[in-house]
Amino acid sequence: MLDQLTNLMDAAIDRCAYADARHVVHDAETVWVRDGRVDRVQRDRSEGVGVRVRVGGAWGFAATSDPSRRAIERALARSLAIAETQPTVVGHPLAPTEPARGSWTGPCELDPFGVTLEDKVELLLAAETAMRGDPRIVRAEASARSALSERTFASTEGAACSQRSHECGAGIGVIALQGNELQVRSYPAAHEGQSAAGGWEIVERLALAQHAPRIADEAVALLAAPACPVGEMTVVLGGEQVALQLHESVGHALELDRMLGSEASYAGTSWVSAADVGSLRYGSELMTVTADATLDGGLGSFAWDDEGVKARRLELIEDGLLRSALSSRETAGEIGESLSGGCMRADGWARQPIVRMTNVSLAPGDAGSLEKLIADTDRGLLLETNRSWSIDDRRLNFQFGCELAREIVDGRLGRLYRNPTYTGVTPHFWRSLDAVCSEPEWRLRGLLNCGKGEPGQIAHVSHGTAPARFREVQVGVASA
Amino acid sequence: MSAGHPSTAQLETLAEQALERCVGEAQVSVSHERSLLSRFARSQPTQATGIDALHVEIMCVYEGHTGAATTTSCAVGDLETTAAAARAAAEAAANAAGSVGDYPGLPAPDPHWRAQPHDGFDAATAAVDPGSAGRALQDAAGVAAEHRTEAFGTWTAGAVRTAIASTTGVRVTDAVTDAYMRVLCYRPDGRSGFAARSARDAAQLDGAALTGEAAAKAIVAGVPAVLAPGEYAVVMEPEAIGELLGFAGALAFNGLAHNEGRGALAGRLGARVAAAAINLADAPRASLTLPRAFDAEGIPKRPIPLIQDGVAHAVVHDTRSAARAGPGARSTGHALAPGGDPDGPVPTNLVLSGGGAADVAELCAPIVRGIYVTRLWYVNTVRERETLLTGMTRDGTFLIEDGRIGRPLRDVRFTDSVLRLLDAIEALTKTQRLVSAGDFYGPRFAFGVVSPALRARGFRVSGTTPG
Numbered sequence: 009m010l011d012q013l014t015n016l017m018d019a020a021i022d023r024c025a026y027a028d029a030r031h032v033v034h035d036a037e038t039v040w041v042r043d044g045r046v047d048r049v050q051r052d053r054s055e056g057v058g059v060r061v062r063v064g065g066a067w068g069f070a071a072t073s074d075p076s077r078r079a080i081e082r083a084l085a086r087s088l089a090i091a092e093t094q095p096t097v098v099g100h101p102l103a104p105t106e107p108a109r110g111s112w113t114g115p116c117e118l119d120p121f122g123v124t125l126e127d128k129v130e131l132l133l134a135a136e137t138a139m140r141g142d143p144r145i146v147r148a149e150a151s152a153r154s155a156l157s158e159r160t161f162a163s164t165e166g167a168a169c170s171q172r173s174h175e176c177g178a179g180i181g182v183i184a185l186q187g188n189e190l191q192v193r194s195y196p197a198a199h200e201g202q203s204a205a206g207g208w209e210i211v212e213r214l215a216l217a218q219h220a221p222r223i224a225d226e227a228v229a230l231l232a233a234p235a236c237p238v239g240e241m242t243v244v245l246g247g248e249q250v251a252l253q254l255h256e257s258v259g260h261a262l263e264l265d266r267m268l269g270s271e272a273s274y275a276g277t278s279w280v281s282a283a284d285v286g287s288l289r290y291g292s293e294l295m296t297v298t299a300d301a302t303l304d305g306g307l308g309s310f311a312w313d314d315e316g317v318k319a320r321r322l323e324l325i326e327d328g329l330l331r332s333a334l335s336s337r338e339t340a341g342e343i344g345e346s347l348s349g350g351c352m353r354a355d356g357w358a359r360q361p362i363v364r365m366t367n368v369s370l371a372p373g374d375a376g377s378l379e380k381l382i383a384d385t386d387r388g389l390l391l392e393t394n395r396s397w398s399i400d401d402r403r404l405n406f407q408f409g410c411e412l413a414r415e416i417v418d419g420r421l422g423r424l425y426r427n428p429t430y431t432g433v434t435p436h437f438w439r440s441l442d443a444v445c446s447e448p449e450w451r452l453r454g455l456l457n458c459g460k461g462e463p464g465q466i467a468h469v470s471h472g473t474a475p476a477r478f479r480e481v482q483v484g485v486a487s488a
Numbered sequence: 489m490s491a492g493h494p495s496t497a498q499l500e501t502l503a504e505q506a507l508e509r510c511v512g513e514a515q516v517s518v519s520h521e522r523s524l525l526s527r528f529a530r531s532q533p534t535q536a537t538g539i540d541a542l543h544v545e546i547m548c549v550y551e552g553h554t555g556a557a558t559t560t561s562c563a564v565g566d567l568e569t570t571a572a573a574a575r576a577a578a579e580a581a582a583n584a585a586g587s588v589g590d591y592p593g594l595p596a597p598d599p600h601w602r603a604q605p606h607d608g609f610d611a612a613t614a615a616v617d618p619g620s621a622g623r624a625l626q627d628a629a630g631v632a633a634e635h636r637t638e639a640f641g642t643w644t645a646g647a648v649r650t651a652i653a654s655t656t657g658v659r660v661t662d663a664v665t666d667a668y669m670r671v672l673c674y675r676p677d678g679r680s681g682f683a684a685r686s687a688r689d690a691a692q693l694d695g696a697a698l699t700g701e702a703a704a705k706a707i708v709a710g711v712p713a714v715l716a717p718g719e720y721a722v723v724m725e726p727e728a729i730g731e732l733l734g735f736a737g738a739l740a741f742n743g744l745a746h747n748e749g750r751g752a753l754a755g756r757l758g759a760r761v762a763a764a765a766i767n768l769a770d771a772p773r774a775s776l777t778l779p780r781a782f783d784a785e786g787i788p789k790r791p792i793p794l795i796q797d798g799v800a801h802a803v804v805h806d807t808r809s810a811a812r813a814g815p816g817a818r819s820t821g822h823a824l825a826p827g828g829d830p831d832g833p834v835p836t837n838l839v840l841s842g843g844g845a846a847d848v849a850e851l852c853a854p855i856v857r858g859i860y861v862t863r864l865w866y867v868n869t870v871r872e873r874e875t876l877l878t879g880m881t882r883d884g885t886f887l888i889e890d891g892r893i894g895r896p897l898r899d900v901r902f903t904d905s906v907l908r909l910l911d912a913i914e915a916l917t918k919t920q921r922l923v924s925a926g927d928f929y930g931p932r933f934a935f936g937v938v939s940p941a942l943r944a945r946g947f948r949v950s951g952t953t954p955g
Contacts, residue, residue, distance in 0.1 A: 049581050069536060
């Protein structure tokens with residue numbers, strides 16, 4: 009296929025200012041079990057080619073599920089026709105890049121497609137069974153997913169490369185109901201559990217069955233727990249919730265296409281402007297954030313992004329100060345940067361690449377373990393596992409809900425509370441960060457549902473986080 | 489068959505070819521999308537996408553267990569591989585479970601309930617060329633400039649053809665088109681206004697008119713007021729109420745969630761749950777909706793009342809959720825995937841009946857101090873059983889003072905229950921509008937909500953965005 013794409017680019021070179029083509033084959037398998045039954049087994053295979061061209065500053069993109077030579081030539085012709093019918097546009101120069109050459113394979117110890125479906129189902133049923141028993145449990149479920157993506161890329165600038173990577177993940181969840189009260193618990197995370205780049209070993213390490221009875225017990229206990237108190241207080245966020253907080257209020261806010269207005273009509277803009285880079289205090293001095301596409305096991309890891317830029321590690325925020333943004337060749341060129349941030353990613357062959365997070369992480373601090381951080385907290389709440397999330401179109405005003413809250417009194421965990429929520433404004437919130445747990449608590453947490461772009465695209469990203477403490481946070485607004 | 493522009497007949501043939509390669513009970517669904525989508529920002533084009541994509545899904549049933557496999561290829565060898573993968577998945581599920589599953593079997597055609605023809609396909613829209621998007625964008629840029637604003641937005645049109653064949657004798661085909669344009673106008677100071685339209689026919693999208701509507705909201709004079717948290721009378725445009733009703737569809741009318749006791753209407757069917765003026769239905773051939781002949785299991789669509797005169801009437805089912813609901817329940821034609829989506833069925837053609845108000849001005853007239861909401865943003869569920877949602881207003885939020893729409897308001901966060909809001913509705917406009925998102929994650933599946941504008945009491949504001 010690489011030869012076919014290279015030939016296509018040879019045919020495009022005199023017809024446009026720039027072109028690239030991606031061939032993607034994506035294989036996925038998902039198994040769901042629920043309430044003692046195998047709910048569904050789904051195997052998906054998707055193959056196609058997307059061709060992107062730039063004519064007079066305007067982009068055209070055409071995708072076809074037919075990878076034959078004739079079909080991709082038609083896709084090139086269609087992409088050129090689309091670009092040529094766009095109104096005149098003043099295009100910014102693309103930040104230069106070395107043509108991507110070679111091949112790369114991501115980590116995979118145990119091929120997930122070599123593990124039998126029977127073994128996968130058995131693992132999930134064992135976990136699911138361990139959550140049932142109490143009549144107040146109305147739904148118990150477990151799921152596991154495996155994926156293999158093979159991507160081939162060529163451009164009119166001489167790029168010709170291929171990449172192959174696996175992803176695996178799993179999760180369990182339970183719903184308890186009593187009267188009108190409904191409570192949920194999940195492990196190891198909400199929203200499809202935990203995923204990472206790698207093989208089936210990732211699923212095995214999660215030890216789902218071992219954690220199943222605990223989350224079932226917690227869901228039932230939450231039914232009778234008092235409602236979370238309302239007011240301004242200290243909160244300690246579990247690592248998974250820090251990851252989503254980081255994703256929504258830092259990662260998206262630092263996408264340069266949003267900052268420049270290109271996403272205004274759908275995903276929104278950003279409270280941060282390109283001119284803020286280098287001077288804006290985003291958070292407290294404990295806040296250091298990186299975007300690192302070279303991290304082992306990250307869902308946002310690769311050798312080259314989807315426009316052929318080599319994977320990079322960007323320092324986005326250093327000691328609370330904004331240092332850079334997530335960018336593409338075009339957006340970097342627009343603000344006069346000499347290099348793209350290497351953040352262009354596409355959801356398969358039928359979508360054109362857009363600026364995306366890679367692995368955006370909060371650096372570990374020196375607060376020690378979660379137990380030590382709690383011991384160092386006089387009064388507050390520990391909030392665990394995301395249940396709901398919402399943030400405005402400039403990434404300023406947010407509200408999150410968590411599955412569970414525990415009271416912290418004199419450095420010890422106390423009562424359980426149900427339905428905790430908290431709300432805030434991004435810079436105020438991050439400036440109230442006063443402790444981050446140390447390296448041993450730091451984990452890469454996968455997120456599978458990051459939506460952006462039109463037609464819609466789902467990105468898989470990872471966030472390295474540890475539990476962290478924030479002061480004077482407004483808790484409990486949704487209970488009002 | 490090439491994946492260029494296959495006809496519905498070619499898709500039928502492909503479905504038959506795939507079905508011949510299946511072992512045992514099976515359903516084949518074949519669809520093809522041809523679409524265009526153009527985006528613009530700062531009154532200039534930013535991205536333009538054309539898609540030609542084939543999608544084949546095969547679902548096999550074995551001892552009450554389902555296995556499904558998909559491919560984007562129409563090659564005979566790939567169809568065979570996909571059919572074998574689906575069968576293997578179903579067998580593996582059955583073997584691992586060690587017992588018969590609860591899938592009741594593929595539905596058979598009902599001679600008394602056939603798919604009805606609809607007028608949801610427009611040939612000109614199916615053949616639309618990229619120049620249409622360019623012209624709409626140029627119109628938008630021109631009108632935006634007249635108002636000293638910049639235009640941002642999206643234009644899209646597409647056609648989807650579908651064929652389903654099953655071993656139980658289902659043979660159905662459908663073809664639909666849809667078109668959508670969204671325009672935001674931004675002033676230099678960052679204030680914005682919004683307008684959008686959805687239709688079956690791309691010719692209905694008027695870039696200049698939409699931009700004029702959006703710009704009119706962006707340029708409303710005055711320093712934005714700030715509202716304290718509390719309860720306020722509200723007037724919502726169809727775009728905002730459509731978003732809320734979409735969530736209600738999943739939280740209240742999902743037959744699977746209802747069976748499990750976690751649906752918002754569990755134990756409340758037959759009880760009053762909304763104001764007496766509220767009539768909500770799933771109406772797949774209503775005049776403004778995006779019609780659909782059948783669901784993902786090939787079950788023909790037909791109208792189903794969900795709330796009648798404020799009383800909860802029904803939830804929707806796919807084959808599996810109907811079987812779990814027990815005797816008397818049957819699929820209502822709301823499967824989102826062959827065999828039923830793991831999260832259950834939802835209505836995709838919601839229609840909220842209009843009322844007697846002539847326009848939004850009449851809705852605002854009795855309000856001394858309240859909020860006018862153009863659209864909502866990033867709405868998400870806080871507590872499912874209560875239909876408690878949170879989200880923000882965006883692109884056209886105004887203060888209503890002494891019966892009139894007045895100064896702009898800083899956007900507000902709301903945390904409120906959809907069912908509570910439906911119970912607090914005081915008036916609705918006569919006219920309705922189709923609202924949809926047009927963002928198309930995955931294969932194109934256009935759907936929307938037909939809704940009037942409305943006035944309600946006690947909209948719960950829980951915060952304000954900073955200036």
